[in-house]
Amino acid sequence: MDLKELYQEIILDHGKNPRNKKRCKGFNKQAEGHNPLCGDKVHIFLKLNKEKKVEDISFEGEGCAISIASASIMTETIKGKEFNVAKKILENFLNMLKDGSKLKINSLSEDQNTTMKSLSGVKQFPMRVKCATLAWHTFMHAAEEKKQKANTEKAD
Amino acid sequence: MDLKELYQEIILDHGKNPRNKKRCKGFNKQAEGHNPLCGDKVHIFLKLNKEKKVEDISFEGEGCAISIASASIMTETIKGKEFNVAKKILENFLNMLKDGSKLKINSLSEDQNTTMKSLSGVKQFPMRVKCATLAWHTFMHAAEEKKQKANTEKAD
């Protein structure tokens, strides 16, 4: 385990100065997410247009550097993407944290790739994986209009 | 531990041919006793006269050789005794099973003494002590007109 891998500059920066941390205008979908064990909370605001494109996305919430940075990075990364692409990115991201797989998404800029990869250090800290994935799961809840809150404690 | 001490002739005899196993006529007090862990049951019928003398005593019940023999021996021993003497006998009996104390009651015949002592082997078999004391406790319940059933599982 290596703290430097976990707390990379990019993450500390996104943690301290999160992007898109607000209620974006004209959102048409939203969801709340919750990590009951540590109390992390996130609220995703999503504007998905008729063509199923993420026109805007933002979040509000409280949590550790990892969860805030992850929410911030997520909104930056998927804003402007087709929903299907966003879903692909999410899958890639989860796999990266699960088994260390490489990201392989063409539509990401090199910068975005680097930024997302900065979260890969979390993999070595199993208890923190939930912090990193909370915002992403909550995004899916918003998009699919699930009634229940996203909850990292769901068993499966 | 010695089975021969436990299953002495006297006990086997009282177990097989219990004395006073019936509902005695004219009883004016009664109580039921129960050993929930093994299911032993005893029902004591007591005729205590105005002078507080045990005019008659008998029992009904089901249980192991030890509990039946003990009930039989008890009724034989305290029938005709003053209540205070009977109480004294009970105390002596319980002490004998607890710490092996000798019986020291003047009013017992030598025969009665021998018979009661035949139950002392139970002391070596802690799980069987309750079998041997059930009838005695139930007798006290009857005499003191306690509402609750005598129960060997009472904690103290």
Place this chain on the structure above:
Amino acid sequence: MDIKSVKSQFPIFKNKINGKSLVYLDNANSSQKPERVIDRISKFYSKEFSNIGRSVHTLAVTATNRFEETRDLVKKYINAKSREEIIFTKNATEGMNLVASTYGEKFINKGDEILITELEHHANYVPWHFLRQKKGAVIKFAKCNDRGEVEIDEIKKLITNKTKIIGITHLSNVTGAILPVKKIVDLAQTKKIPVLVDGCQGAPHLKLDMQELGCDFYAMSCHKMYGPTGVGILYAKKQWVDQLPPYQGGGGMIEEVKKDNITFPGSPTKYEAGTLQTAEVVGFSESIRFIQDVGIKNIMQHEKEITEYGVQELKKNNSIKIIGDPKNRGSIISFTIKGIHPHDIATILDEDGVAIRAGHHCCQILHEKMGVTATARASLGVYNSKEDIDALSNAIKKCNTIFNK
């Protein structure tokens, strides 16, 4: 299967009882523990201990992983569909109380019927009795026949449109009868009635496959499965854990707590309040591995053989009456001896190191029906052998001698 090598894995058998080798025939009560289970608990406390699920430090992470791995292991072992269906309880009794309480609260009202059997252990009756008292429900008892079995027709007869749940034992802890659970479940499903199976005796001795059985709830006690005391498992179908309310309240089982309201997460979290039996659950993973290493089919085969031998040997003694004669018998033989109370039998057997149980085995209804207050019971486990049966028969002969002298 080499039974000697299995037995040698259990340290208890190195001890003498009253100077004799231990012949342990009280397995239906609780089983002995293999060394690997005992060692796993020691190791956990010595090297890995921490409370689980709540802290992010290394020990807590490891402990949490070991704990949750056991849930996966159990899920796989009993062929459940999801982790949410595996709830850790204190014992099987708590599992059945959980079902009676939460299902009862939500679905049982005045006049509704709860259908159980005359074979049931108090653990599958008393919780329903509470509900009877609280809600005015009715409890019906399916009859057990002379062989000590409950036939499906007896259940069928009692089902009405008020029947809200059926509670049955998988394997009677007195008569040894294995009940036709699958058939009962199939029948119940046609009427949409959920079935709770008391799996206390089924779990250690039969192959478990929840998909095949199809029951809605299945309660087990780990201490009867070569595992630690203090932990049980309740299997509960997802459709139920999704609907039923929580049971006990406390830390770990909440989502959001406000002064005026509280919300709860999904299963198993919502059913696991407070600090769990961490060491016990981790230790139990080795019990499952032990069973898997020996092989449940081998265990079943072996126990069947010894049980049959036992029945046959006891039948040779004319003073013995075996209680029940089920066509499909698990490794349990209850009996009485003419003129000798079961407690006296147990005491005399104990002098020879033969441990059996005497009493009503928490089945007073059944004993009353059979017209006895107590029986003696020999119940087998994986480590028992024909020699153990011989020791039993010989010790029983001693009872005859003492009481007929």
Place this chain on the structure above:
Amino acid sequence: MDIKSVKSQFPIFKNKINGKSLVYLDNANSSQKPERVIDRISKFYSKEFSNIGRSVHTLAVTATNRFEETRDLVKKYINAKSREEIIFTKNATEGMNLVASTYGEKFINKGDEILITELEHHANYVPWHFLRQKKGAVIKFAKCNDRGEVEIDEIKKLITNKTKIIGITHLSNVTGAILPVKKIVDLAQTKKIPVLVDGCQGAPHLKLDMQELGCDFYAMSCHKMYGPTGVGILYAKKQWVDQLPPYQGGGGMIEEVKKDNITFPGSPTKYEAGTLQTAEVVGFSESIRFIQDVGIKNIMQHEKEITEYGVQELKKNNSIKIIGDPKNRGSIISFTIKGIHPHDIATILDEDGVAIRAGHHCCQILHEKMGVTATARASLGVYNSKEDIDALSNAIKKCNTIFNK
């Protein structure tokens, strides 16, 4: 007291965490176990194991005696009046559920008030919430002040003639405040209101004397008292166990079972359904002996000294805010660091082998009141030393470095 010799009795400290010595400061969550406790459990399973109370064979007798001896030991240790007042539960959470459920069933009706405090752990709130939902009772929260204490006046203010029970923590698991339990009990007694004390944090760190405290119920968790997981103790005054109904139903807790009715024996039997945590209870006897050997007064003195040193050291770091400043503090220090979330603190500390807890510590009401979602908490036990505090301070400096680089 020679702290080195105490620490050497705990095998966990022989292990390295991330290559560092373990600095275990998560004791409020769960404590580590001394070797004698671990060994007692192993020995019990290896040489003495049997289910208790039900069989008459030698193993069962021995096991039952060891189990019941522990009840006597506990009774004496907490100065209870009778064995009937000592009930073994799964954990403190179950103890509080037992009280809320049985007392609530019998004595709490619509509109009745349950008085708890803002300091309460979810274990002393969620069970009352269930009662609120079922019975339409009202829960009132006595305010905690800026020092993180609940003053007796805050309780007094809220007592009405509808107050049916008071539930308070002995020692807050967040602010470390020791509550004036005796005074609260005295006050409550003048109004005939029973008091349930959540003794989870009190029991391992304070001298326990039920006669002096005078409370009606006191719930503890053995795993926080250097004991095994899976077992707790509920002290309940005799007058209550005599009146209250049973809690869970099953084997061992019945008197007579008929098809139409069931009768129950007295306490503790009626509250101990099913197979108990035999090995855990027996193991716990060694925890009490361990505490007695070190001496609870020595433990209190030692923990006080280290805690004061800890508070003083942490105060030197300007970025740290200590949560609460109770006049009477137990061995718990919760804090936040400016600009660094508690979870990040815990992770960084863990790299240095320093185990603390981060989160809401099952006290969401309190955290909401304090305006934070989470805090970091260092909680001490008998084996902690000034060096551990130094390790903590140094690791915290690392947090500052990482986050301010």
